[in-house]
Amino acid sequence: MATRVRPSSKRCAVIGGSGFLGRHLVEKLLDRGYSVSVFDIRQSYELPGVTFHQGDLCDKQALLPALKDVSLVFHCASPSPASDDRDLFERVNIQGTQTVIQACKEAGIQKLVLTSSASVVFEGTDIKNGREDLPYAKKPIDYYTKTKIEQEKLVLKACDKQKGFLTVAIRPHGIFGPRDPQLVPILVDTARRGKMKFIIGDGTNLVDFTFVENVVHGHILAAERLRPDSPICGKPYHITNDEPVRFWDFMSQVLVGLGYAPPRYHLPYALVYGLALLLWLLSIILRPLKSFKPTFTPMRVALAGTHHYYSCERAKEDLGYTPVVSLKEGIARTVQSYPHLRCEA
Ligand SMILES: NC(=O)C1=CN([C@@H]2O[C@H](COP(=O)(O)OP(=O)(O)OC[C@H]3O[C@@H](n4cnc5c(N)ncnc54)[C@H](OP(=O)(O)O)[C@@H]3O)[C@@H](O)[C@H]2O)C=CC1
Ligand SMILES: CC(C)=CCC[C@@H](C)[C@H]1CC[C@H]2C3=C(CC[C@]12C)[C@@]1(C)CCC(=O)C[C@@H]1CC3
DSSP, X not given: OOOOOOOEEEEEEEETTTSHHHHHHHHHHHXXXXXXXXXXXXXXXXXXXXXXXXXXXXXXXXXXXXXXXEEEEEEOOOOOTTOOXXXXXXXXXXXXXXXXXXXHHHTTOOEEEEXXXXXXXXXXXXXXXXXXXXXXXXXXXXXXXXXXXXXXXHHHHTOBTTTTBEEEEEEEOSEEOTTOSSHHHHHHHHHHTTOOOEEETTSOOEEOOEEHHHHHHHHHHHHXXXXXXXXXXXXXXXXXXXXXXXXXHHHHHHHHHTTOOOOOEEEXXXXXXXXXXXXXXXXXXXXXXXXXXXSSOHHHHHHHHSOEEEOOHHHHHHHXXXXXXXXXXXXXXXXXXXXXGSOOO
């Protein structure tokens, strides 16, 4: 008679484990003695203790083998927020997440930890010390945000203590660190093209940027505290560096650290936002003739010109969370990790 292997609490799966956050999470899980099954649409590395399963998370049959003998699943896969492909976001973040939940239930998974985003409450206007009880954005700023909202709702609603399927959502904001394919590379590319000379607005707006290891720490605390009797079941948690910083000071520190000049000249927020909106509309109208992607999208301008920082008191109280790497140290480690992006002049 075939014996069914009991899932080990030290065996977990990371969906999206080839990505920026996913790989940092996998590395920390290995350090903590977990063995990890990675499921991703691409394989970007090899590591002892990791088994890779390549596939699309919308395909339940492809997903199931990655969840075999696993008790804990982290779901941190998403299309890039830089995309404006509505169908892709809906397919992966909404239908795909439904598939992940179904596959978890079929595979007898006990815990599902979702990487959501603090942006699920952001509508392009100031948020100061926002708590988790803020309502979801009624007018989400882009398809990424719209589908992250639906994704979070699905995962939190699926939490079922009676059936032994527990879920929690982590809402990070502005993740940065070594190997980030977005924030630093886009910033440097913009600077190299001579477009990083301007500060949008008066430059005093405060924002959370979160070092990737703090985000990983929040995920692991949530996973380990997720039990039927814990208050965290079915709830979202902000995870930040807990050090809101002026958006333009953060950008300047990274730029200067890499040898580029910081932005100096101020432009009115409403003007830049209006221009970004116009360019975005033009890019849609002209798409059949010529494809171009504006650097300053309405989303990026809103993120660069408004306050948006979040309280992580709930994570401190319920998860025992405190950041493990300060902003200063995080910036220093990030700058050091990009020798190839340094200014050569
Ligand atoms: N970066 C940030 O500042 C923030 C990120 N988040 C969230 O954190 C999570 C991780 O983000 P991050 O690490 O930055 O992103 P990455 O793009 O680096 O990682 C996501 C991974 O998921 C993969 N993936 C995409 N679609 C599928 C699919 N259909 N099936 C299987 N795998 C897929 C991606 O592959 P490929 O690269 O080929 O698409 C990639 O390897 C996301 O959920 C994001 O929404 C939340 C707040 C802030
Ligand atoms: C103005 C300009 C061109 C700045 C360059 C940096 C930007 C690319 C980043 C600044 C804030 C970042 C951010 C995200 C992506 C990269 C930035 C726009 C997210 C949209 C990533 C996904 C999320 O869930 C929220 C993030 C907010 C901050």
